Amino acid sequence: MEEEIIKNNYTDAQKSRIFDQEFMPHINAMYNFAYRLTLDRDDAKDLLQDTYLKAYRFIDSFQEGTNAKAWLFRILKNSFINDYRKKSKEPAKVDYQEVETYYNSEDVDRQITPDLRVESLSNMIGDEISNALNALDVDFRTVIILCDLEGFKYEEMAKILDIPIGTVRSRLHRARNLLKEKLSEYAKSMGYKTA
Amino acid sequence: MNDPSKMKHDCPNQKDCLQLLQAILDGEATKEQKEHFMKEHLDSCMPCYQNYHLEVAIRDLLKKKCTREAPQELIDSIKKQIEQNLRA
Numbered sequence: 001m002e003e004e005i006i007k008n009n010y011t012d013a014q015k016s017r018i019f020d021q022e023f024m025p026h027i028n029a030m031y032n033f034a035y036r037l038t039l040d041r042d043d044a045k046d047l048l049q050d051t052y053l054k055a056y057r058f059i060d061s062f063q064e065g066t067n068a069k070a071w072l073f074r075i076l077k078n079s080f081i082n083d084y085r086k087k088s089k090e091p092a093k094v095d096y097q098e099v100e101t102y103y104n105s106e107d108v109d110r111q112i113t114p115d116l117r118v119e120s121l122s123n124m125i126g127d128e129i130s131n132a133l134n135a136l137d138v139d140f141r142t143v144i145i146l147c148d149l150e151g152f153k154y155e156e157m158a159k160i161l162d163i164p165i166g167t168v169r170s171r172l173h174r175a176r177n178l179l180k181e182k183l184s185e186y187a188k189s190m191g192y193k194t195a
Numbered sequence: 196m197n198d199p200s201k202m203k204h205d206c207p208n209q210k211d212c213l214q215l216l217q218a219i220l221d222g223e224a225t226k227e228q229k230e231h232f233m234k235e236h237l238d239s240c241m242p243c244y245q246n247y248h249l250e251v252a253i254r255d256l257l258k259k260k261c262t263r264e265a266p267q268e269l270i271d272s273i274k275k276q277i278e279q280n281l282r283a
């Protein structure tokens with residue numbers, strides 16, 4: 001997206017149409033993303049509003065017919081990192097590289113073999129899965145949202161997150177293991193058999 | 196369908212299989228990978244068969260429980276701000 005910025009010169013009527021027809025249809029998905037990143041309703045509102053205003057301001061660099069949803073998600077993600085992550089209540093970030101290396105080590109893979117059963121999932125009719133997702137580190141949470149909730153392809157995710165496809169794949173795999181681990185903790189605490 | 200008594204209970208490469216399985220569900224695997232795994236492996240390998248159903252169930256649960264809609268007043272407020280921008 002950033003590689004070749006084509007500047008269009010849309011008329012006001014075109015801008016209005018693009019905004020209504022290409023940007024607005026994604027507003028629920030965008031709000032959900034904002035909420036899952038900030039974990040705060042008010043921050044999510046601000047982040048969504050900022051993102052849509054930014055999208056409007058930079059509408060000339062949006063190419064009609066390209067993936068508006070991915071374009072919008074990327075703006076939202078960047079706004080979150082630049083404006084919200086800093087002031088969020090999340091504990092000071094661990095050096096991400098370190099986290100990634102840790103989670104990519106084989107040790108963790110052997111350690112994480114969540115013996116979770118489909119039956120215990122069907123009993124999770126409350127907020128268990130939502131809480132489990134929210135409890136993940138934001139980078140892991142993000143890939144699950146983009147892939148499992150929003151159906152982005154790995155290549156689109158790589159562009160949204162500015163990371164290589166290989167990292168998308170491994171981060172996603174890791175994120176799913178961690179999510180299952182959280183879910184099996186819930187299952188255990190709820191007293192369901194997990195094995 | 197598959198007969199559990201004929202399925203193997205250990206998968207020699209469960210980690211790779213899980214990664215492949217996820218790629219298949221993500222729509223990122225090749226047609227050949229998909230066919231081999233879904234038609235041959237899944238019917239004969241119990242851990243992978245269980246993993247498949249677990250992966251599907253988690254995705255369903257995520258979709259059902261982890262989405263929320265934007266508040267209408269927020270949508271209205273964004274639309275209004277853009278209209279004002281257009282008129283400015």
Ligand SMILES: [Zn+2]
Pocket residue numbers: 205206207208209212236240241242243244
């Ligand atoms: Zn197997």
Ligand SMILES: [Zn+2]
Pocket residue numbers: 212236
């Ligand atoms: Zn296999």
